[in-house]
Amino acid sequence: MAIPDVKEKWTGKINEVTIGATKDDGGTRGKVITVGGQTTLPFLEFEGEVPHKTVIAGFVSDTPPDWPDVIKHAIGNEINSPVEWAQKNVEEYKCDLLSLKLIGADPNVNDASPADCAKVVQDVLKAVDVPLIIWGCGDDEKDNHVLPECSQAAKGENCLIGSAKESNYMTIVAICKADKHKIISEAPVDINIGKQVNILLQDAGYDIKDVVMYQTTAALGYGFDYVYTIFERARIAGLKGDNLMAMPLICEVAGETYRVKEATADEDVLPGWGKLEKRGPMWEATCAGGYLQAGADILILAHPQAISNLQDSINKLS
Amino acid sequence: MIFIGERINAGFQDIKEAIQNKDPEAIKKWAAIQTDANATYLDVNLGTASNKPEDLCWMIEMVQEEVDTPISIDNNRPNMLQEAMKVCKKPPLVNSTTAVEEKMNALFPIVAEYNASIIGLVMDESGSPATADKRVENAAKLFEKAVENGLSPDQLFIDPIIMPLNCMQEQCKEILNAVSQFTLFSDPPVHIVCGLSNISSGAKYKKLINRTFMAMLITNGLDAAILDVTDTEMVDTILTAELIMNKSIYADAYVEAFRKT
Numbered sequence: 171m172a173i174p175d176v177k178e179k180w181t182g183k184i185n186e187v188t189i190g191a192t193k194d195d196g197g198t199r200g201k202v203i204t205v206g207g208q209t210t211l212p213f214l215e216f217e218g219e220v221p222h223k224t225v226i227a228g229f230v231s232d233t234p235p236d237w238p239d240v241i242k243h244a245i246g247n248e249i250n251s252p253v254e255w256a257q258k259n260v261e262e263y264k265c266d267l268l269s270l271k272l273i274g275a276d277p278n279v280n281d282a283s284p285a286d287c288a289k290v291v292q293d294v295l296k297a298v299d300v301p302l303i304i305w306g307c308g309d310d311e312k313d314n315h316v317l318p319e320c321s322q323a324a325k326g327e328n329c330l331i332g333s334a335k336e337s338n339y340m341t342i343v344a345i346c347k348a349d350k351h352k353i354i355s356e357a358p359v360d361i362n363i364g365k366q367v368n369i370l371l372q373d374a375g376y377d378i379k380d381v382v383m384y385q386t387t388a389a390l391g392y393g394f395d396y397v398y399t400i401f402e403r404a405r406i407a408g409l410k411g412d413n414l415m416a417m418p419l420i421c422e423v424a425g426e427t428y429r430v431k432e433a434t435a436d437e438d439v440l441p442g443w444g445k446l447e448k449r450g451p452m453w454e455a456t457c458a459g460g461y462l463q464a465g466a467d468i469l470i471l472a473h474p475q476a477i478s479n480l481q482d483s484i485n486k487l488s
Numbered sequence: 489m490i491f492i493g494e495r496i497n498a499g500f501q502d503i504k505e506a507i508q509n510k511d512p513e514a515i516k517k518w519a520a521i522q523t524d525a526n527a528t529y530l531d532v533n534l535g536t537a538s539n540k541p542e543d544l545c546w547m548i549e550m551v552q553e554e555v556d557t558p559i560s561i562d563n564n565r566p567n568m569l570q571e572a573m574k575v576c577k578k579p580p581l582v583n584s585t586t587a588v589e590e591k592m593n594a595l596f597p598i599v600a601e602y603n604a605s606i607i608g609l610v611m612d613e614s615g616s617p618a619t620a621d622k623r624v625e626n627a628a629k630l631f632e633k634a635v636e637n638g639l640s641p642d643q644l645f646i647d648p649i650i651m652p653l654n655c656m657q658e659q660c661k662e663i664l665n666a667v668s669q670f671t672l673f674s675d676p677p678v679h680i681v682c683g684l685s686n687i688s689s690g691a692k693y694k695k696l697i698n699r700t701f702m703a704m705l706i707t708n709g710l711d712a713a714i715l716d717v718t719d720t721e722m723v724d725t726i727l728t729a730e731l732i733m734n735k736s737i738y739a740d741a742y743v744e745a746f747r748k749t
Contacts, residue, residue, distance in 0.1 A: 179642075179676075361737055362737065362738045362739050362740075363739075365737050365738070365739035365745075366739040366740050366741060368739075369739055369741045369744065369745045370741070372745075372748065373741075373744070373748075403737065404737075407736065407737050412736060412737065414737075414739070414745060415737060
């Protein structure tokens with residue numbers, strides 16, 4: 171008797187989203203990055219196509235993030251300059267693209283002006299030639315002023331801009347349509363709201379094939395399994411033909427990791443947990459490794475050891 | 489849900505006239521309307537307007553000139569089917585065979601040749617079944633024959649045969665019971681379809697009965713239906729029932745989203 175064929179036959183396909191524009195496409199990037207396009211679950215290449223590897227976006231911010239010193243030291247002095255940090259991410263860490271977070275715009279941080287933020291975007295674009303992801307500071311009201319200026323400063327570069335939520339999607343759609351950027355749709359660890367935001371983007375006239383989904387990111391130990399499950403459900407729905415769920419998935423691992431005590435408190439606070447110097451990047455890499463297996467298409471990472479660890483995992487698994 | 493649009497049927501006067509006058513307007517109109525309403529297949533039925541294969545082929549061609557939605561060929565004569573299969577641009581759904589050996593032997597090889605799908609009614613030589621057990625027995629015959637002919641389970645749509653509520657009330661539970669058993673035949677399961685409107689035949693509150701029974705059928709595993717795809721109340725009931733059964737992911741605007749996609 172023949173061995174039965176147990177391969178799943180999916181009818182859907184995850185959207186392919188390209189970030190960045192070269193000279194030929196009206197931008198100045200040296201290369202573009204394409205994610206998505208899968209016709210099967212992560213790494214099941216015997217069953218369908220996985221045309222693009224998961225990519226790593228190097229974390230950069232306009233002002234240094236509030237991370238433990240040992241983590242910042244591992245990155246070096248460059249962390250104080252978005253341009254130098256961007257260059258280090260590309261040249262030394264070999265990141266595929268960059269994720270620039272404008273945390274300095276937050277009224278509770280530096281309250282940097284939209285013009286200052288736009289200048290940072292321009293400087294980073296000049297300093298490196300990889301595609302760019304641009305995030306606001308997370309304060310909706312401020313981002314409504316910051317993101318339009320940043321979007322315009324990056325016009326034609328086909329950036330990925332984040333993030334569109336139920337509360338602010340109209341502004342993001344308007345600027346991304348005008349300046350030809352891609353959109354990150356965000357939901358707070360809630361697959362139903364995630365789908366709803368995608369519907370809203372579609373209603374607002376944005377092509378949802380140009381959307382990357384961000385189900386926020388839970389650090390390891392802080393709801394990681396919820397996000398993992400959402401990734402699985404979203405991906406399965408997308409592969410079954412639900413085109414409102416067929417988006418590539420992005421994870422902000424670095425920013426979330428260096429907020430939890432396991433990755434920020436040293437041995438003096440957590441006796442017996444080992445040195446933070448080693449534990450921090452391990453926490454980041456382990457979290458990213460989990461999301462990689464869940465189907466993440468873009469991983470935002472910061473620590474050089476975590477980046478190199480994930481580069482290795484991606485190459486071994488793909 | 490696999491929506492099979494029922495409207496291109498010579499039982500409707502405009503379609504009958506279209507066939508008799510070879511004027512494709514009504515056919516094309518309903519092809520477009522039903523496709524816009526998210527029909528997965530468009531049922532094409534010659535009815536009593538003609539028995540010529542070329543007329544059936546003409547109808548299919550007219551539909552395909554307008555839209556690229558797959559066709560459900562509503563005809564079970566092998567000679568008609570052979571001709572109609574050739575003009576279908578996408579693998580069609582044949583509507584339908586019974587579990588009668590002779591019929592299955594005539595139709596399944598044609599379906600397999602064109603990599604099509606087929607609806608199997610759980611009737612046999614003795615007619616419509618009266619119990620869940622008999623329905624399951626006949627469904628098993630259809631399943632066995634499909635597998636024998638190299639079809640995968642998802643190329644078979646089993647129809648449990650719906651009986652009118654107002655005169656065969658005891659049948660409804662038998663039907664629901666049978667449907668839930670069909671889902672156990674294989675993994676992935678066969679599709680389960682029905683001609684729903686039979687349930688309300690002769691009744692006063694037809695639409696209410698149709699909708700309610702549809703939701704109950706979905707609970708038991710039905711995933712396809714031949715229906716008026718422009719009946720928004722029915723379609724909304726189906727969408728909601730499928731959400732409740734966790735067949736798709738909930739979003740507040742799920743109804744609007746369906747209308748737009």
